[in-house]
Amino acid sequence: MVKLGCGTDGVLNEAKFSEPLPWIGVYIAAASLACAVAMAADVIHGFRHWKLWFPCKSFTINATSLTIITVAVKLSVDLNTPMPRGQDQLAKLSSTALICTVMGNSMPSIGAMENKEILTNILALGILVVTVVVNICIQLGTGVIFVFHLEHAVIMFLMLVLLVVLSFSALIVPTIKHTLELKYKKKYKMAQKECSEANGTDKSLEQKLREALMRYWMMAHTCSPQFVMGRSVTCTASGALCLLSAATLAEAMVRFYLMPGSFKFCKGDSDYKWSINLILLTQAVAVGMGTIAPAIRWFFAINFRCPKGGRKKGHGKGYKLEEYWIRRLVEMKECPLNIPVHNRLCRRIVHDAKVKFLNLCIWIQAGIVFMSKVIRLISIFLMGVILLCYNRCRDWLKKITPENSIGNDSGLESPHSSKLNLSHFVLHLEGEDTLVEVMMKDNRDATDYWRKKAMKRQPKYLMELLELSRPTEGFKGLTEFDSFKVPSLDTEEAPNCWALSLVTLTSIAIAVPNIESNSIKHLIAGVNEGLVYVRNIEDMQRNLVNSRKAANVVWLGVELYHRWLNVDLRKLSLQGKNTKEILEVLSDTGKNRFMEFKKCNANLCLLDGPSKWPIKVLAANSMYRTCQSILLDYEAKNYKTPERLFEAITVMVSDILAACLTNLKQFITTKCSTSSIEEREESVRHAAHVLGRTETILKRLHEKSLPGLNPDQMVVMDEWRSFHKLNSSLHDTHTPGSELASPTPYEVYLTVD
Template identity: 80%
Template sequence: MGLGCNVDGVLNEAKFSEPLPWIGIYIAAASLACAIAMAADAIHGFRHWKLWFPCRFFTINATSLTIVTVAIKLSVDLNTPMPRGQDQLAKLSSTALICTVMGNSKPSLGTMENNEIFTNIIALGILVITVIVNICIQLGTGVIYVFWMEHAIIMFLMLVLLVVLSFSSLTVPTIKHYLELKYKKKYEMTQKECLKSNETDKTVEEKLKEALMKYWMMAHTSSPQFVIGRSVTCTASGALCLLSAATLAEAMLRFYLMPRSFEFCKGESDYKWSIKLVLLTQTVAVGVGTIAPAMRWFLAINFRCPTRGREKGCRRDYKLERYWIKRLVEMKQCPLNIPIQSRRCRRIAHDAKIKFLNLCIGIQAGIVFMSKVIRLISIYFMSVILFCYDHCKDYLMKFTPENSTTNDSGSESLHSSKLDLGRYVLHLEGEDSLVDVMMKENRDATDYWTQKAKKTQPKHLIKLLELSRPSEGFKGLTEFDSFKVPSLDTEEAPNCWALPVVTLTSIAIALPNINSCSIKHLMAGVNEGLMYVRHVEDMQGNLINVRNAAEVVWLGVELYHRWLDVDLRKLSLQGKSPKEILEVLSDSAKNIFMEFKKSNVNLCLIDSPLKWPMKVLAANSMYRISQSILLDYESRKYEMNERLFEAITVMISDILAACLTNLQRFISVKCSTSSIEEREESVRFAAYVLGKTEKILKLLHKKSLPGLNPDQMALMDEWRSLHRLNSSEGDTPSSPESESASRNPSEVYLTID
């Protein structure tokens, strides 16, 4: 007999149900994963005071839909008996979880491309329709025999949420395109204002901060997730999601508080003890996942009804904005390209397309109207509660009249001194009433991030930069690599900022009899500086391989005190003189390069040194720098270990200082180059960088800079070429006046006076 039959040859059905408790654990684990992801989004929203709760961890994608499919397995299980009350509740919680997922993750549509939106909505639609069909079958067969009213309500809400989500996705490309155009116009206006502000007496930090406040307001209010999160359909989705959670809560309260009102079948589910775990995790997932939709719904009511308890104060607007149906109208006007020869068939297909799109336009208009009605009904119900809250708040404020008046006067004077950012709020048609609200809620965000970043300023880097030599034109840019050193190859790799710094630090670590505290401070300063050097080098797309070589070398130096295969700590303890150590490092680097040339017979096929392996680029840098120091070893009296260490430290300081003069341009570029989906995070990061580097900007602002335009200042070789030209002509570095004259005012950056 086979394993599926007993000794009598009868099919052993009990054997098939043995794994079901473990499958229940699998379902509970998937539900818990959904709960954790939605809880992470809720925590992120509260932590950053984004009460419209952007979807960062839980979005509609292939992974999340797969997990949700596992979590709702009970809803699509057609033939497993579910006799007990907890079994029936678990069926209902699985159904409610789908509504929670759709309501929670709606803003994530703003992060998707058009093809992603289409495929994800289709996949979600297939899942929802499958669940509805399976629940209807179970209601007919009796697998679900209680809570049928709750199932009907949640299925209706699920279907409505799917329709709202699907038709809302049609507006996402239109909204993005419209907001992108508005951002570009506002950005150009802001750039002109920033150029005019250079004529004022404000410091460079104040100018940058004001510019970032404007950029942040534009980037935040045009963020696709925020736009969708504040839309009327998202408000309606929040109300529907809240209603589905309330339906589940009502069923659970009835079951646990009034158990005698139900008649359940006898017996036990094949899922056995795992049903309790599934019910618990799914209830938690529904509860946690409802926080974000409920808060979006409540905030929309709060913002749209500024006059509490008065119906006239709540604006009734049933107008259909153009962006809701713009894409459908454009699709109507486009020809239907189908390979049909018959003119009559093409006409029939075209007429069918127009009728279908007219139906879709009508559905979209109905969805928007229904959403506005839901919002209005919600306002009617919640206005009384909001009125009572305001009344109690005013009553309590009467007990502290002096504090309230002083606070009010202080806040008024504070707001009067701030920038008017209302012009930089990007909004859609029908959102005029939200401009002031969005401005007040977000005007202090830039100050918050900069103040927060100030607490962790790079103190070791600041001390290191104080050693730079601006009066000598950052002379270390030419001292670290002499033009007299013969090249190892016919072509020379271009310099990036990070690799010379890493190479010089490696040499400093290898020097004997150097105070360990000095080495520790140097490495800490270099480590902090490389973070900002990386930001500057991100503006250069052609030096990726050289930058990667610097990162690989620094990883070994920082963690293990090793430059490639050379143990720097061991080398420093061998009792050799600084000259001998430089020769060892130079020979090691030369051997690496020569081995590369010998092993690559077709080296001539590598058309650029930028395509050399990272190890070879690092070896080339070490060879040139160590040879450059050896050339001036005796003339500069480098025989003393401390003197050579100090000289190398000053070279590193000069290189870092010259590189970080580009931080201002990086902050400006960061606000303009990113896509609309990532722009908000980019501006926030730029504000964070400004806060951390405020002292550095003040320090570098006092130094005279060369007469290079912004694109040239981002490249080390341009600085070196200018120094070489000045040396050959016997000139001193350019003054700040020549610098300002050489800059192109049409460049997209904020100039420093």
């Protein structure tokens, strides 16, 4: 009988165990390649958006990335697999260097984490680093690693230093978020005040919005937690250490390939066989790609601090320990420990131990900050000559180059940006006073760059559709699509929703027979482009969640398959029925769906209210009411011909879209005031893109006379309908000899409550 794992002679078959190792090597290479791709994506994102502090979007320290890194550095913790060749020994070193690269590259990502995330991720990273260091030391002792001893020692030292720097830098994240949040609120009030003052000037709406976006962007960008960490002195130091670890690996590889005679390797082959070369290649690429971001962060931090024009100034300053570095540790030291111990002596011993431990942490933090500043100073002296030559050459090129031929960082210069002083909207921490002008200069025209870039992608079908709107008649389509005379299917009526109304009207238009396919395509394209902005505007409302979901679900079927729920609209239009019969079929379908639900869930309808109805019931109710409203005016409006009905529906859609899009200016300013400090930067960028794409639309709508509703009312569709209903009743009771007061134009609001 053959025992499991043994041959016929009873001897353990060790060769069989190592057979999968080449494929495990492929697995390691794939994990290393995943790290390289993620870090490359961050580099591309940084260059594309001209963020040369390289925020961590794709590669951050989290559970997923740590798992992938653990796989990628398996060679570093492999204690007993023989590694006789030079490539094997280099692969061991590259695995170790990859950890340094990961830590240096991911430094800004801790700014975007919550407190619990920071704790768990740093602990997990610390366990991984300590495990790798211990295993490498064991391999150095056992002889598994028998060359590159100095390189391994250097990289292990850098790895431990980077872990300490990263861990203690994470301590300041809650502090800087709290500090910058307080500063943001003060600056935000200042921005509101300046926007209010701008309302009294003769500037156009577009220019007011542009300047408001510039203020909000400057605040949002400079208080972004990732940007704050990216420009911190410890991040600069980690960039230098990361660059040093990559240089150590590069030195070992150059020595191995160019001076092979200086090494003596063993005979034989690794159990990983051919996969070792693949591992070495992917990890070298990962280290090289991952070093780009930390190296450029280090370079630009040096460039910002380097003395200009050959004058050495400021080197003796800036070595004071800023209070925010140790504030959290001081607060922890002063807070009592809540431990379930009643003995006074024991509690005193524990408290004293805590105080001594935190005092040690404060000294370590102070030492880290001081050494980081020393590294920065050394870097300035080393790079000062190069940077000075670079600045002199750049100044010389500016003198000999024709004016305006060299653009700013964004590539576009706005004529009014140079007149707007944004320095007082730069949010900075203690010790960053010298960076205020730099941050303002580099980000002054960012919003103009995105806006002009977005202007190249105008919603042309939407703009064509809006040409049919009737602002001079008060956007009559708002009342025509859903008549107040249509009887309700329930004791309560569901509130109207911009998106659901547009989707329902478009569904009916598709079902109208004998309409050119090109006209239907243009209508669907226009509504599809408009719904992007309608959804943004409706997000400002906290209610009507189910109605918005209903619009999204129905529109998916309408746009892709020309189906309203389960009804084939194109098939319905080809059945030879006239327009009235089609309207009746759609109306009955909606009514039947609603009544079926009401019959089975009568109590639920009354308990939750109309806004909580299921999405299909809300869609059915909207279809019923819209079809019935059109049928009420069928004779008076002469909807008998398909072309006339399709034209009328298109005009209703245009009116609803135009009325809704008058809220774009309110959306743009509201979008800039999101409550999350991590999301503000992205929100302002989104607002700039929206302004760029809809600037022409805003200009056209603002030129029209709009109803005298306040901004909060204009977001709500039923407020418009109530306003029209009130005006209609006043018009009906108005005597011929008197004059009805015209609606007051809507005033531009750039402030947010």
